[in-house]
Amino acid sequence: MSQVLTHTNITCPYCYSDFSTEIDITAGSQDYYEDCHVCCNPVQLFIHIDTDGEITGIDVTPGNE
Numbered sequence: 001m002s003q004v005l006t007h008t009n010i011t012c013p014y015c016y017s018d019f020s021t022e023i024d025i026t027a028g029s030q031d032y033y034e035d036c037h038v039c040c041n042p043v044q045l046f047i048h049i050d051t052d053g054e055i056t057g058i059d060v061t062p063g064n065e
Contacts, residue, residue: 008055013062015039025053033063 004026009018019037031046042063048056 006055008058010043010045010058010060012036012039012041012043013060014041014043021045023047023055025049025055 005022005024007020007022009020011018014036015038017036017038021034027049029047029049031044033042033044035041036043044061044063046057046059046061048058050056
């Protein structure tokens with residue numbers, strides 16, 4: 001594992017804009033809410049991280065459903 005924080009782009013499920021988010025890969029798989037950097041709606045992120053600290057998937061869903 002070379003770095004603790006990594007940046008990745010996600011697409012907002014509301015306005016379909018791409019924005020960058022920072023992920024702490026040492027925390028393992030996680031889910032949390034972040035506001036879209038463009039339209040400010042809540043977005044729920046499900047981050048899947050394997051035992052080697054690699055991101056294997058990111059699921060993005062609307063945060064107010």
